[in-house]
Amino acid sequence: MTMKYWLMKTEPTTYSIEDLENESNQTTCWEGVRNYQARNLLRDDIQEGDRVLFYHSACKEPAVVGTAVVSRPGYPDSHAFDKRSKYYDAKSDPENPRWYMVDVKLEQKFDAPVTLASLREKASLKEMVLLQKGSRLSVQPVKKKEFDIVLKMAK
DNA sequence: GCCAACGTTGGC
DNA sequence: GCCAACGTTGGC
Numbered sequence: 001m002t003m004k005y006w007l008m009k010t011e012p013t014t015y016s017i018e019d020l021e022n023e024s025n026q027t028t029c030w031e032g033v034r035n036y037q038a039r040n041l042l043r044d045d046i047q048e049g050d051r052v053l054f055y056h057s058a059c060k061e062p063a064v065v066g067t068a069v070v071s072r073p074g075y076p077d078s079h080a081f082d083k084r085s086k087y088y089d090a091k092s093d094p095e096n097p098r099w100y101m102v103d104v105k106l107e108q109k110f111d112a113p114v115t116l117a118s119l120r121e122k123a124s125l126k127e128m129v130l131l132q133k134g135s136r137l138s139v140q141p142v143k144k145k146e147f148d149i150v151l152k153m154a155k
Numbered sequence: 156g157c158c159a160a161c162g163t164t165g166g167c
Numbered sequence: 168g169c170c171a172a173c174g175t176t177g178g179c
């Protein structure tokens with residue numbers, strides 16, 4: 001299985017790349033995704049070793065702020081079973097989990113964020129899912145070419 | 156804070 | 168199965 005590339009959104013007020021940096025082993029589970037299309041990617045398509053663009057959304061300067069690596073592929077999101085969690089969902093149960101998550105480990109925090117505005121300026125990124133009108137998938141596929149361009153922009 | 160775009164829900 | 172109403176996302 002060849003390596004794949006993804007982009008994951010997070011609101012930095014909820015969970016930022018600094019939070020990931022401060023985790024033990026700089027690893028976290030990516031819980032709380034409650035969209036079926038993104039769920040299917042988490043459950044079926046994302047593999048250990050895949051690379052991730054870490055994106056800050058709904059903030060002053062939306063941007064790719066670093067990269068991560070998938071350290072554990074899809075497994076049931078246990079937060080959905082926890083009544084005290086804000087991600088609780090009565091329709092998901094351990095016998096038949098509705099929601100999935102993966103684990104990600106920080107690879108690199110960019111010295112300078114690659115802003116949404118700068119991504120939009122690149123003709124070569126025109127087809128990037130993130131840049132499509134109305135695109136709001138919080139877990140989305142990225143082409144290798146696109147991933148490499150973003151990495152280059154971070155230097 | 157506004158609002159366009161999208162996803163989900165539920166009545167029929 | 169349609170679709171109006173509602174809720175959420177997320178850039179600006």
